[in-house]
Amino acid sequence: MMYITEECIDCSACVDECEQKAIYNAGEEYELNGEMKGPLSEDHTFIVPELCDDCKSCVEVCAVDAIEEK
Ligand code: SF4
Ligand code: SF4
Numbered sequence: 001m002m003y004i005t006e007e008c009i010d011c012s013a014c015v016d017e018c019e020q021k022a023i024y025n026a027g028e029e030y031e032l033n034g035e036m037k038g039p040l041s042e043d044h045t046f047i048v049p050e051l052c053d054d055c056k057s058c059v060e061v062c063a064v065d066a067i068e069e070k
Pocket of ligand 1: 002053059
């Protein structure tokens with residue numbers, strides 16, 4: 001599972017890169033199974049685990065290496 005660390009500077013590069021639309025800016029709502037959900041973080045860009053397929057495209061575009069696997 002991919003997650004974004006505290007190193008994130010909220011540049012949005014990964015948001016644009018994710019073809020699964022699994023990454024959202026802080027405070028953004030997202031859609032899951034046809035339902036709108038509240039943001040997973042109000043402070044940082046976040047990844048919705050249920051939408052991520054672990055392709056790791058986002059890792060390559062992050063200039064501060066803030067996306068890790070756990
Ligand atoms: S690993 Fe792939 S699917 Fe998951 S958040 Fe990153 S770009 Fe999106
Ligand atoms: S590319 Fe990196 S620094 Fe930019 S929003 Fe994504 S995780 Fe944060």
